Amino acid sequence: MNESIRTPGSRETSLAPEPPFGAAARGTGLPGAGPRAAASHRPADHPPVESGRVGVLIVNLGTPDGTDAVSVRKYLKEFLSDRRVIEETGLIWKLVLNGIILRTRPAQKGRDYEKIWNTEKNESPLKTITRSQSEQLAAALATVDDRLVVDWAMRYGNPSMDSRLKALQAQGCDRILLVPLYPQYAAATTATVCDEAFRSLMRMRWQPTLRVAHPWYDDPVYIDALARSIESELAKLPFTPEVLIASFHGIPKEYFVKGDPYYCHCAKTHRLLRARLGMDENRFRLTFQSRFGRAEWLQPYTDMTVKALAESGVKSLAVVTPGFTSDCLETLEEISGENAEIFHHNGGERFAAIPCLNDSAPGMEVIRAVVRRELKGWVDG
Ligand SMILES: C=CC1=C(C)c2cc3[nH]c(cc4nc(cc5[nH]c(cc1n2)c(C)c5CCC(=O)O)C(CCC(=O)O)=C4C)c(C)c3C=C
Numbered sequence: 001m002n003e004s005i006r007t008p009g010s011r012e013t014s015l016a017p018e019p020p021f022g023a024a025a026r027g028t029g030l031p032g033a034g035p036r037a038a039a040s041h042r043p044a045d046h047p048p049v050e051s052g053r054v055g056v057l058i059v060n061l062g063t064p065d066g067t068d069a070v071s072v073r074k075y076l077k078e079f080l081s082d083r084r085v086i087e088e089t090g091l092i093w094k095l096v097l098n099g100i101i102l103r104t105r106p107a108q109k110g111r112d113y114e115k116i117w118n119t120e121k122n123e124s125p126l127k128t129i130t131r132s133q134s135e136q137l138a139a140a141l142a143t144v145d146d147r148l149v150v151d152w153a154m155r156y157g158n159p160s161m162d163s164r165l166k167a168l169q170a171q172g173c174d175r176i177l178l179v180p181l182y183p184q185y186a187a188a189t190t191a192t193v194c195d196e197a198f199r200s201l202m203r204m205r206w207q208p209t210l211r212v213a214h215p216w217y218d219d220p221v222y223i224d225a226l227a228r229s230i231e232s233e234l235a236k237l238p239f240t241p242e243v244l245i246a247s248f249h250g251i252p253k254e255y256f257v258k259g260d261p262y263y264c265h266c267a268k269t270h271r272l273l274r275a276r277l278g279m280d281e282n283r284f285r286l287t288f289q290s291r292f293g294r295a296e297w298l299q300p301y302t303d304m305t306v307k308a309l310a311e312s313g314v315k316s317l318a319v320v321t322p323g324f325t326s327d328c329l330e331t332l333e334e335i336s337g338e339n340a341e342i343f344h345h346n347g348g349e350r351f352a353a354i355p356c357l358n359d360s361a362p363g364m365e366v367i368r369a370v371v372r373r374e375l376k377g378w379v380d381g
């Protein structure tokens, strides 16, 4: 282990429990200084306590457990009942949700999920990729400090945040870094991860100390990884696209008007990436996808831009989705499927969807850089 690294478990003062239960227990025999379990002087009626480890929990949005309508309905109900996602909570919305959306959308979306499903693992790509990111991060951090424990969870569906936070605590993590896997902050994504974490902590007597990673929309490591990935993907294409679109998931315009920084974060990512790629605004466009419902969302809309470009005579187009840490329904079906079709249907000829950073080498560089930065003061090295 790196001698220069000091983590909480290496400090005498963090041993648990101190008097009145008597002298603190020594190490448990696990590598390094932690975790430690209070044993020798613990009163018989006090439960064993482990501490001294540092958890890192990466959290993605969520996904259904299966493509059948029942699984998709369960997932959509949890997702669309979250007030951070749908801020409208009145009776009319409840009637629309239960009477229309949850009756029709699960079967439709189930068919879309079937098109992209990872049949080998029987799960969605979002889950496969998030697990791999967690495993690769764990392997990288194992060489930094053996008290670090890495895990992954989904905000909606499985594995739940509550179950993984409890599992980290049971392994002795009394400090946990939460990493919502969204480079751009939005209340509908980042804030709801925090809400859920604290809901889980509300039920704990001894809460771990929690840190939340700052969004990395303008981090040079992220911009550089995106640029390198785009350049290498474009180099593989048999054509040079006349236009490149950076398509981000949208949010209702009203959320932006009320003060959500999401639009500004996306615009900044796009501006920095455009400068890094040396493209002008006509060649590299910013758009927003995945509109839901009748209200106005952030504009320009991806599908309408794709259609307008094709109609205006653009024959070759590439779309990159920098706001998604992993490929998912919104990139694999909506962009590679629906938007490619819109482009071809309106006169476009060559369309390419550039993969997300996923668990690629540049993608892992970004996650590692974010985690190492946010762990400072807890784990330095
Ligand atoms: C209805 C409101 C929605 C808001 C606001 C919203 C914001 C938002 N979502 C993502 C990332 C993802 N969304 C995904 C799917 C998805 N999103 C919504 C709705 C809102 N999203 C729905 C209903 C769905 C499910 C599919 C559907 O029924 O259309 C996914 C993909 C999940 C998967 O399983 O692959 C991601 C990822 C962000 C980043 C965001 C705000 C910034």
Ligand SMILES: [Fe+2]
Pocket: 249, 290
């Ligand atoms: Fe979404």
Ligand SMILES: [Fe+2]
Pocket: 290, 329, 330, 334
């Ligand atoms: Fe969509």
